[in-house]
Amino acid sequence: MPEPLISSVKVSKRFGELAVLQDVDFAVGAGEAVGVVGPNGAGKTTLLSVLAGTLRPNEGTVRFQAEDVTRLRADRRCRKGIARAYQIPRPFDGMTVLENVLVGATHGAGLRGQAAYQRCIEVLGECALTEVANRRAESLGLLHRKRMELARALATGPSVLLLDEIGGGLTDAEAAELVATIRGLHGSGVAIVWIEHIVHVLVQVVQRLVCMNAGQIIADGAPSDVLQDASVIDAYLGRRVA
Numbered sequence: 001m002p003e004p005l006i007s008s009v010k011v012s013k014r015f016g017e018l019a020v021l022q023d024v025d026f027a028v029g030a031g032e033a034v035g036v037v038g039p040n041g042a043g044k045t046t047l048l049s050v051l052a053g054t055l056r057p058n059e060g061t062v063r064f065q066a067e068d069v070t071r072l073r074a075d076r077r078c079r080k081g082i083a084r085a086y087q088i089p090r091p092f093d094g095m096t097v098l099e100n101v102l103v104g105a106t107h108g109a110g111l112r113g114q115a116a117y118q119r120c121i122e123v124l125g126e127c128a129l130t131e132v133a134n135r136r137a138e139s140l141g142l143l144h145r146k147r148m149e150l151a152r153a154l155a156t157g158p159s160v161l162l163l164d165e166i167g168g169g170l171t172d173a174e175a176a177e178l179v180a181t182i183r184g185l186h187g188s189g190v191a192i193v194w195i196e197h198i199v200h201v202l203v204q205v206v207q208r209l210v211c212m213n214a215g216q217i218i219a220d221g222a223p224s225d226v227l228q229d230a231s232v233i234d235a236y237l238g239r240r241v242a
């Protein structure tokens, strides 16, 4: 087996007495798109935080590009190529869309001057934000805010993009537009780990689905197989999905 791009190896995380992750082995290959589903409180966001470096596991290791990054801070991991976009976009108000994305290019990727600006122009295009580049972030609607959250993460030049329920709150038409954008990003070679409760949206992008329950991975495989897995139906879906 080749070394995965990013992985957790026997990762456990506790909050006080609460065991939120238990011995979780999770691996994503370069350029792969993996969806993560599971009931509320299953530990999905915690796993993403452990991969991104905003949470330190109690046991186990996180590896990225064949390096043990368990003790590396989130900003250092970002420089190496691990970027994260949040469910609730966190724009810098008072700044334009372009300026927000520039923060990702300068602080996240360490680019300066023309190189940073050029990266932003490319990313704004990839995220269909060119037309609103000079608008203030706080004036944007939800879909554009989500796109900007993506663009800021993308401007850091990631090899893997960690997405946490980025489809939440969108209409079906808006979600379809976001799917098209994320498919484009994946097509350009960025690996994607996407937590999402809207399963029919998720499976339009990912080739592999992981289901978590009570801090453990209970299924991992092709989306069609995982969605028919009896333990996944029991723990999460409640019924078979077509």
Ligand SMILES: Nc1ncnc2c1ncn2[C@@H]1O[C@H](COP(=O)(O)OP(=O)(O)OP(=O)(O)O)[C@@H](O)[C@H]1O
Pocket (backbone or CB within 6 Å): 015, 018, 020, 038, 039, 040, 041, 042, 043, 044, 045, 046, 047
């Ligand atoms: N900082 C924290 N301190 C204490 N408990 C926490 C903390 N963060 C998460 N938890 C608890 O850990 C458990 C797992 O939370 P997590 O957010 O990882 O679940 P999730 O699968 O992402 O759920 P959801 O689908 O609702 O977002 C929950 O019981 C949650 O309340």
